[in-house]
Amino acid sequence: MTVSDNKLKTKNPVLGALGKLVQNQLFIPLAALLVLVLFNLIADPSFFKISLDQSSAGYPVLSGYLITIIDNASELAILAIGMTLVTSASGGQDISVGSAIAIAGSVVLRVLCGTDSRPTELKAPIIVAFIVCVIVSMIFGAFNGVLVAYFKIQPMVATLILYTAGRSIAAWINNNELPIISEPSFGYYGNFIPGIPLPTPVFIAAACMIIIALILKFTNLRLYSQSVGINPYSSRLNGINPQVVKLITFIILGACVAVAGFIKVSRLSTINYSVVAKDIEMDVILAVALGGNALSGGKFNMTASIMGAYVIQFLTTTLFKFKVNANAISAYKAVVVIILVVLSAPIVREKLMQLKKKIMPGSGVRKEVA
Amino acid sequence: MKKFAKIVLAGALAASMALAGCACAAGGGAKSDLIKVGIINNDPNESGYRTANDRDMKNTFTEANGYQASFAYSLKNDEQIAAAQKFIQDEVDYLLISAAGTSGWDGVLQQAQAAGIKVILFDRTIDADESLYEASIVSDMAAEGQKAVDWLASQGLSEYNVIHIQGVMGSSAQIGRTGALNDMVNANANWNLVEEQTAEWNAETAQQIVQSVIDRGDKFNVIYAENDDMAKGAVQALDKANISHGVGKDVIVIGFDCNKWALEELLAGNWNYDGQCNPFQASYIDNIIKNGATQKVVIMDEKGFDAATITQADVDQYGI
Incomplete structure (x- = not known):
């Protein structure tokens, strides 16, 4: 078992690491963060600008999104x-x-x-x-x-x-x-x-x-x-x-x-x-x-x-x-909730696993052999 | 154990029903010469305006003044309509309504009319036929907005870049105060809206909105907030970013409602203008109930304060 796992890793380290990442619980928030960061980078890179200014009391303060x-x-x-x-x-x-x-x-x-x-x-x-x-x-x-x-x-x-x-x-x-x-x-x-x-x-x-x-x-x-x-x-x-x-x-x-x-x-x-x-x-x-x-x-x-x-x-x-209108912000959050709920539903997960097996039939088979 | 719980529950239910019964009996058995009024208002904690308004109502509609008043509070139109229906069932003599939203009231007002209950609207108007209510005592929000915008225009800036922070969309205060500003912006090329966004009367949201404009790097020189709370939130964001505001400074700050603390900001020169929204309708209503209505729409007297001319006496007299 360990041998085959090692083999898999040496053969396809990128996919292996990716698989591990996807299984990690931190994947969902990280992926969401990445999507937002990418979106802002493309739309307006100045989003990430941080500047050091003087506050009204004369002290230095950092500001920026x-x-x-x-x-x-x-x-x-x-x-x-x-x-x-x-x-x-x-x-x-x-x-x-x-x-x-x-x-x-x-x-x-x-x-x-x-x-x-x-x-x-x-x-x-x-x-x-x-x-x-x-x-x-x-x-x-x-x-x-x-x-x-x-x-x-x-x-x-x-x-x-x-x-x-x-x-x-x-x-x-x-x-x-x-x-x-x-x-x-x-x-x-x-x-x-x-x-x-x-x-x-x-x-x-x-x-x-x-x-x-x-x-x-x-x-x-x-x-x-x-x-x-x-x-x-x-x-x-x-x-x-x-x-x-x-x-x-x-x-x-x-x-x-x-x-x-x-x-x-x-x-x-x-x-x-x-x-x-x-x-x-x-x-x-x-x-x-x-x-x-x-x-x-x-x-x-x-x-x-x-x-x-x-x-x-x-x-x-x-x-x-x-x-975006402040009234509409909750609607965007609702979309996020819908995506999350659907993705975590057992039926969808099962389908996704089947899809993964179809695309990469190798991983499952090799384990069985070992 | 389960049986015991059931008995306790049944007992509690019976007790609560008996209590409710008592309350009704007490209501029916009260002295008949008292005028029964059902007052439907917005949540008194919503703002200083509402707190002052509610206090004014409670001080006026007392037994000593010949009234038996019941109160219902909600910020939601449907809950207010349900409360109105309950008051109609309770057979009040007068229904006093400060509506959360302008639409959807026709049905319940017709019920009231059929039951012989007179309706008086205060503070907010609604979209219903005039025959359905006795009178409406209102602030002219559009006039308040117009007064503020006229004042702003009289400042003679070469360019007006305005951050417009709106109240709850659809409320008459929002519609009136927004209307005047938007007309001005549409009519003049040197008036621009840098941002127009609702903060739903909420200081925190207003702070985030202004913060966002500052972070974006857009230039602005006027903050037009549709109430004092939101103006305070906006000013908080300005302070954080070291943008000066007030009399003779970079940004003109305009608020509404004349809270006492806001007028003090004016007196200190930190804000520039505050539009009054008179919360004291109770005496007008009292007069109409006792002497009859002479006109359908009673518009109250309202002021606008300029930081350059405001005095401590104004703060004491008009601050709420």
């Missing part, structure tokens, strides 16, 4: 981390992410502003506001998690509750006021820290990725959530408590929501409950799907999900560049 993409994709990438885990363990998606961000953002402003909607100075240190926001978001995450894990409600239905109520809760937290923070240091987290040319959300997203990479490396979270997602009963027999694992994934998503919500309010130093992070849950779920992860749970690839998030922002920014 690519910077815009990695900047705006930050929240999406952070949320994709949590959504991947939730998807893996519970076999469903949390659709309350956008509403939960409204709550998280509202909490941040409530702590910083107190009851005064136009404070001249902050009522609490920013770090305190952030910690409170993380705790509140994790509680709401746990609420979703309990409904899913212990009451065995379909994730989409369970999170529909918060999806519907979240924005009203967010408005209620700030007494229906729209607070505005004039303190410039609060804006650093969503824009630029003076003197650093890259937008801060990029660093926050990178920190989240490092943290999740360490967690996945040094804990059994990956193994546990995958086994619970594949078969909760057998993992239970093997000593894993599926309910706790599901609950933990929802709480982690809650923490991701808190970070994303914090960035969102920092970007504008204010909030608009009914439109902040509107429909972001769909983009996040799309990122997970684009990463080639099965939306029915089980095995997952975190890198692919995060890459999916950047691909989606790449697509959005590309569409903005070509002056």
Whole structure:
């Protein structure tokens, strides 16, 4: 077997490597990214121009489409981390992410502003506001998690509750006021820290990725959530408590929501409950799907999900560049979803395999001989 | 276990129905001299305008003023129509509507007329026969847009390269404010639209749109945002890219709605113009209900503020 494999590789190294690449889960987001990059290269190479300018405060800042993409994709990438885990363990998606961000953002402003909607100075240190926001978001995450894990409600239905109520809760937290923070240091987290040319959300997203990479490396979270997602009963027999694992994934998503919500309010130093992070849950779920992860749970690839998030922002920014109407952007995303869903359907996969065998009958036969 | 769950569920259902029954009974048993009004509005969290509008409604239609008011909120036309049908079933005396969209209201207004319910439109007009409603108290969005565009024209720039950020497409605010600008652009060779895009009243989307224009390297000197939130998002993108804006600077910033914070931006010279959209219709409606309508369409008084002439007194009086 190994011999024949080697033979195949030596005989046709390009095809062999290609086959391996296609089987890799990273293939889908990479291919999508490549298509977008090629399209932009052909249509207008200036898309990739990055320039170093002076900001209005006199500090150097990088600007260009690519910077815009990695900047705006930050929240999406952070949320994709949590959504991947939730998807893996519970076999469903949390659709309350956008509403939960409204709550998280509202909490941040409530702590910083107190009851005064136009404070001249902050009522609490920013770090305190952030910690409170993380705790509140994790509680709401746990609420979703309990409904899913212990009451065995379909994730989409369970999170529909918060999806519907979240924005009203967010408005209620700030007494229906729209607070505005004039303190410039609060804006650093969503824009630029003076003197650093890259937008801060990029660093926050990178920190989240490092943290999740360490967690996945040094804990059994990956193994546990995958086994619970594949078969909760057998993992239970093997000593894993599926309910706790599901609950933990929802709480982690809650923490991701808190970070994303914090960035969102920092970007504008204010909030608009009914439109902040509107429909972001769909983009996040799309990122997970684009990463080639099965939306029915089980095995997952975190890198692919995060890459999916950047691909989606790449697509959005590309569409903005070509002056596509903002209303129509969701239609383009829908096309991507259709292609993905069709490609991952078992029937289509089977047909594709048959087609591959017809074109390259050699590979299968040789293996049989060996 | 399953049986128990069923009993609990049945109990919950029965309790909720009983509660609903109570609510109805309470509604029916209230003092009959109160005027029952059903108010259909957009989500009060949509914008500062709506928050002020909703607060004004709640302060006016109180029991002390002789009203028994019920409220329904939605940004979607179909949900609003469903709410109107519910109010008709509840036999309100007046139906006050701020429609999310301009079309699709004929059927439900005919039902209201058949049930003897008087309809008063506020803030937004709809495409329906005038006989179907008592009066409509509106802002003239086209006039607001015209005022802003006239002001812009009076600035005497040699060339107008405008980024036009639109509200939710099809809303009367969008149609009115867009119309005035588009007429001007079509009529004058030195007026160009660098970008015309809807941000659906959303500051973040507006920021992305302006960011995209900046990244593309297109030249522009005017931002015409159809509300304050979107103007704020646009300005955020300008700040990021070190493009100066405001009085005597590179880019003229125009917003609408006169939020207090926006007027303060004007006062500080960071923005140039803000068009008022008067959210206080409740007193007009109160007057019509108590004294009868004298005209079909009541157009409210509205102002436009220029950063060069605005005063702190204006901010305090007109900021919402």
